[in-house]
Amino acid sequence: MEIKMNLTKTPKEKPDQSKLGFGKFFTDHMFIMDWDSENGWHDARIEPFGPLVLHPAATVFHYGAEIFEGLKAYRRPDGDVQLFRPWENIKRLNNSAERLSLPQVDEEFTLDALKKFVALEKDWVPSEPGTSLYLRPFLFGNDETLGVHTIHHAKFVIIASPVGAYYAEGLNPVKIMIETQDVRAVRGGTGYTKCGGNYAASMRAGDRAAAEGYSQVLWLDGVERKYIEEVGAMNVMFLINGVVVTPALTGSILPGITRKSCIELLREMGYKVEERLLSVEELSAALRDGTLEEAWGCGTAAVISPIGELRMGQAHYQVADGGIGKLSQKLYDTLTSIQWGVAEDTHSWTCKV
Ligand code: PLP
Ligand code: COI
Numbered sequence: 070m071e072i073k074m075n076l077t078k079t080p081k082e083k084p085d086q087s088k089l090g091f092g093k094f095f096t097d098h099m100f101i102m103d104w105d106s107e108n109g110w111h112d113a114r115i116e117p118f119g120p121l122v123l124h125p126a127a128t129v130f131h132y133g134a135e136i137f138e139g140l141k142a143y144r145r146p147d148g149d150v151q152l153f154r155p156w157e158n159i160k161r162l163n164n165s166a167e168r169l170s171l172p173q174v175d176e177e178f179t180l181d182a183l184k185k186f187v188a189l190e191k192d193w194v195p196s197e198p199g200t201s202l203y204l205r206p207f208l209f210g211n212d213e214t215l216g217v218h219t220i221h222h223a224k225f226v227i228i229a230s231p232v233g234a235y236y237a238e239g240l241n242p243v244k245i246m247i248e249t250q251d252v253r254a255v256r257g258g259t260g261y262t263k264c265g266g267n268y269a270a271s272m273r274a275g276d277r278a279a280a281e282g283y284s285q286v287l288w289l290d291g292v293e294r295k296y297i298e299e300v301g302a303m304n305v306m307f308l309i310n311g312v313v314v315t316p317a318l319t320g321s322i323l324p325g326i327t328r329k330s331c332i333e334l335l336r337e338m339g340y341k342v343e344e345r346l347l348s349v350e351e352l353s354a355a356l357r358d359g360t361l362e363e364a365w366g367c368g369t370a371a372v373i374s375p376i377g378e379l380r381m382g383q384a385h386y387q388v389a390d391g392g393i394g395k396l397s398q399k400l401y402d403t404l405t406s407i408q409w410g411v412a413e414d415t416h417s418w419t420c421k422v
Pocket of ligand 1: 324
């Protein structure tokens with residue numbers, strides 16, 4: 070399929086790279102394609118960034134038929150721009166689409182479209198340390214009727230935002246609160262997908278945590294409310310007695326691409342990594358007896374985010390000395406040097422645009 074180009078006549082001024090924050094600025098263009106059950110995907114185009122005009126009955130507004138992805142384009146020291154494991158995001162997008170009965174995309178075409186779009190917006194990829202161009206592909210149901218039925222019309226859009234650190238803390242440790250009232254997902258539900266509804270349902274708990282000075286909540290499993298699952302926008306890992314423990318992919322947590330990459334890197338460093346159930350009791354015992362050496366979250370937006378404090382009910386626990394752990398720092402350095410093209414990519418995880 071050909072991608073039609075309609076370029077802006079009024080390019081925007083680029084923001085100050087030291088004040089990017091996360092998701093506040095957007096590039097000059099967006100990629101769009103449409104789908105309907107008769108014609109499949111069609112009308113792929115890149116057009117000036119701007120509002121989408123949608124019918125008020127569009128499925129996305131009423132029944133939450135929406136999925137998204139998040140990946141980054143990085144500025145290499147030689148000036149080129151590269152993506153990190155983008156094919157994994159496209160595969161996960163299709164897994165999400167399958168769960169929500171939304172149309173799947175052609176993986177090869179979508180990767181090519183992503184690369185063409187980033188190549189066009191290349192000047193928007195920042196170069197300051199810790200910055201990147203965050204790419205947000207999203208796909209939603211767009212039937213103009215209120216019946217709850219199989220989707221017949223959909224739209225796929227990619228927008229891009231130059232970003233700095235996701236958390237205001239940067240690499241400094243964040244404070245995380247274990248959520249005991251709401252649950253995020255259950256097995257058989259949509260927890261393993263990146264659908265908008267998962268995030269909408271998580272905001273109340275996030276607000277409660279924020280009101281008490283915590284960055285995000287740590288979710289427990291939805292059935293027994295006993296096992297650690299993940300944080301609002303990242304997977305979690307714990308260094309307990311020299312062994313890295315991370316919740317297993319049971320169906321209710323997002324299979325993070327950063328998580329998968331960290332597991333590979335940690336094993337290469339010689340660490341034993343256990344993907345298994347980890348109960349709150351086990352974690353609090355490790356906090357109390359000092360065997361919890363480090364805790365961190367990992368995700369595309371969050372990168373590696375050390376956890377300095379965990380709140381469990383009324384108990385506040387400092388993780389080790391509350392600072393950036395040695396392994397968290399090493400993992401951050403190892404991962405980001407591959408992403409930013411500083412170290413050789415021996416895993417074939419990156420691709421230039
Ligand atoms: N878990 C949740 C709920 C997320 O939103 C994210 C971010 O995408 C992650 C985990 C980490 O996934 P990834 O490493 O693929 O970005
Ligand atoms: C990402 O890390 O890409 C995410 O999607 C997290 C997000 C919800 C900001």
